[in-house]
Amino acid sequence: MKTARSEQLVLCHDCRLLVRSRGDGSSACPRCGSPLHQRRPHSLARTWAFVIAAWVAMAPANLYPIMTVVYFGDGEPDTIASGVMRLAEEGMLPIAMLVFVASIAVPVLKLLGIMLLLLTIHFRWALNKMQCMILYRIIEVIGAWSMLDLFMISILVTLADLGAVAQVSAGPGASAFAMVVVLTMLAAISFDPRLIWDLQEEAHD
Numbered sequence: 001m002k003t004a005r006s007e008q009l010v011l012c013h014d015c016r017l018l019v020r021s022r023g024d025g026s027s028a029c030p031r032c033g034s035p036l037h038q039r040r041p042h043s044l045a046r047t048w049a050f051v052i053a054a055w056v057a058m059a060p061a062n063l064y065p066i067m068t069v070v071y072f073g074d075g076e077p078d079t080i081a082s083g084v085m086r087l088a089e090e091g092m093l094p095i096a097m098l099v100f101v102a103s104i105a106v107p108v109l110k111l112l113g114i115m116l117l118l119l120t121i122h123f124r125w126a127l128n129k130m131q132c133m134i135l136y137r138i139i140e141v142i143g144a145w146s147m148l149d150l151f152m153i154s155i156l157v158t159l160a161d162l163g164a165v166a167q168v169s170a171g172p173g174a175s176a177f178a179m180v181v182v183l184t185m186l187a188a189i190s191f192d193p194r195l196i197w198d199l200q201e202e203a204h205d
């Protein structure tokens, strides 16, 4: 298959100008002057670094209390898991499910998805490339929803701070959870999806 790479063409990452590469890998874009690369440099290493950091941040995010709701002077700090259980026990099943999906299922599935893409490229697994691409798109789309939980906490903290009646405060787990979200986003951004197709080109050579 004819690709820009096989024709020695490089797309500028910044201004999207298509440039004929001189093959030494050191050229700069003639229009905007930014460095030209065939693929995002060190895409795999960077993505791995962000994925591992996100898994590390996952521990405090789940072990430390994410928020404390004190209602009529009564309440204790809740971790994500105990918060979900409490919501379910108090009959708020839809909200419990929403919190579970937004703060446990989505981050874990997203990280596993990125790892599957990385491992596929690393070990040259013969996965269907179209399925890899669908997985990549799902990761991008659900990424937009991973802020939902923090958003909910911040709304609760602002709205429900009713002094003596009810007090809501964010715990240290919330900061760790924000780190998980940001690191996972950075991992998805550093991943160059063209690497998936490079495998297929190599297989045909």
Ligand SMILES: [Zn+2]
Pocket: 012, 013, 014, 015, 016, 017, 029, 030, 031, 032, 033, 034
């Ligand atoms: Zn440019």
